[in-house]
Amino acid sequence: MEKAFKNHLKSEFPFLCQGKLLLAVSGGVDSVVLAHLCKLAKLNFSIAHCNFNLRDAESDSDEEFVLDLADRLDVEVFIENFDTKAYAEDEKISIQMAARELRYHWFEELSVALKYDYVLTAHHANDNLETFLINLVRGTGLEGFTGIKAVNNTVIRPLLTFSRKEIEAYAELHKIKWREDSSNASNKYLRNKIRHDVVPVLEELNPQLLNGFANTQAHLNDSLNLVEDYIGLIYPEIVSKTMYGYNLKIDFLKKLPNTKAVLYELLKTFGFSEWEDVYQLLDAQSGKIVYSSTHRLIKDRDVLILAENEPDRKMQEYFIEEGENILMLPMGRFTISEVDEISKTAPNCVFLNAEKLTFPLVLRKWSNGDVFYPFGMKGKKKLSDFFNDNKLSLPEKESTWILCSGNEIVWIVNRRADNRFAITDPSQKILKITYTV
């Protein structure tokens, strides 16, 4: 196996021979064998071990074992202790996910601080097959079948083409000691059943199972790449970036031979779960919305608008005190000044009769009963009607700011002033308010 490993290094990861490497070692047979092989291949590496403190004395014995291993191999070693349970509770994630996040985050820190080029992990061919079968049991899509990647940015898995049997046989042959790994947290039962009760039957049916499976996964990866290339090709015709997120063109989507599948690919990272509702939006009435925990998809005439969920409106209220000149707010800057006369107007600027204003002025989002007296029109108008007349989409309405004096609307910012505060006589005291993003 030593020779096979060196050849594999040379052909697939020649860059590792020049690099400064950080090797993740749990103490299990896979990572201990990898450490020995790296030493034999004369790679420039240090060892990193995470103590997740999930198995009391056992965790500490693992730590001691790794310290001793580093000593015998004569390589530098880093140990970090984590309170994994607390982290999992804080972040509301599984123990397994917590361990994963803590581990990769620490590797990242170490790599940056001490200039490691690559992190090596000891995942092997059986890990890939087991994960495939676990995902089959749980239900998945193509991505769940494509497996752990041998090269994923700076994380490298040089044992991915070797089977667990090969690794264990090598350890036995060279009398390499390791610690039986009883971790794997929540996944343990499922993975062990797959490992001990399913994989051996499949291997009995085809002794070359793992080789064949590597080809199978290479094919699946090819297919996944082609799906991504396809989405990349049609993306610019369907999707356009907006101030609020993205617009998806319904007519183009509908012309595709597999509209639903494309819509799924476009939206899969936005947390939607009610996919039938999402698909039905294509033919729904304007205004219909489907929510995920973070996003909304809004049918708006000929587009689907993808936007983040609206933040609580009541929380968004800002005040302009009398005499204030410049106000920096999250949505932009308001400049307030007294002027002698009305200059050329622009949508982002309003001239107000200062005598009619009650301070502090209030900047807020619209609410249902809002009514104003549009400048240049007779009489009043519901704000909702004004929005609809101007064909504002829901995110446009939501992002519109209203400047108020007491309960009265002074200015629909960037859109329309109110008659009641307009300058009717040059002798009035004129306040100019300008909004810039």
Add this chain to the structure above:
Amino acid sequence: MEKAFKNHLKSEFPFLCQGKLLLAVSGGVDSVVLAHLCKLAKLNFSIAHCNFNLRDAESDSDEEFVLDLADRLDVEVFIENFDTKAYAEDEKISIQMAARELRYHWFEELSVALKYDYVLTAHHANDNLETFLINLVRGTGLEGFTGIKAVNNTVIRPLLTFSRKEIEAYAELHKIKWREDSSNASNKYLRNKIRHDVVPVLEELNPQLLNGFANTQAHLNDSLNLVEDYIGLIYPEIVSKTMYGYNLKIDFLKKLPNTKAVLYELLKTFGFSEWEDVYQLLDAQSGKIVYSSTHRLIKDRDVLILAENEPDRKMQEYFIEEGENILMLPMGRFTISEVDEISKTAPNCVFLNAEKLTFPLVLRKWSNGDVFYPFGMKGKKKLSDFFNDNKLSLPEKESTWILCSGNEIVWIVNRRADNRFAITDPSQKILKITYTV
């Protein structure tokens, strides 16, 4: 299950209720239960049973059982006997494949002759999962994971959403008898191991396995559809039809992010197995060829030419006897006539000095030592040089016909006449030969 079946019919296959149906019944629990369910749903169906004669008396008992079933259900029944082993040997295919071909071919014949609208088969959810796992064991790509289709042209599988357990429980509850199916030919051992040793473990890990798996396969089908849509989208830019097969544009292929995967998709139905050789053709010297059992892929400057393998050249020889006027040949028609003078020449027509010809003239493909005296040129030329000067691709060279008089070339059909047989004096006896496709 009866109610679930009726609902499933109504929502997924409403067209079956109006159709004239042919139900494939082996005598196993799946097809027998399907026959009962179709009767209860008042569908208009007949039964078709194939006796493959693979299990002697057992096969005949199955046949009797199905005859009896049809009698009890009071529906028409067709029985056909096949010599499956002989067919498999003749066609050089597996027994299983032979049974499949014979079965579907007979169903097709019956459907056409007796105007059946649809053929129903009793495949169920477990068949799909078992096939998935069999393909996993053997090694496959995305297509091998996408499963049996519920609707495949006129073949309909209305039980595909039901599990074997449900079907067996229904049979038991209603005391429906069936014949234990000991067929499945070469696949039997593999399928039985999967059925009895693997699937139960997976179902223990997730009792909702089959439901989840149906979703998984729906996702995989979506992905496969997107791959096909992508290939369909880029196909016209890469592939063009030629007289000899297809040309694939190398520069466009190389610009794609996943060239190899696209090349695989484009060529997968042409029997190639040495894919690395195929991929290397993109950068190979002009003239390099990779073969499959039926096709060749030829690097020719900026294209890959996909063509059928060349038929044996020696077999392709035709004779033009003296006095013959019209000759119909596989590649077209040759018209021979005596004329008084040379008219306007066209590439598909040649005027020869009849006195110099030795009959029968021979039409043949080119061979290596061929030399001729090109009309309008001084001296002789190797035919291979003539081809190269004219930048003929390999299939173009191969498809070119040579008209000979004895050992001498008279005409490179449609390309160039030979000086030696040219008319030099109006008094000569002129033979006009015209070739039309």
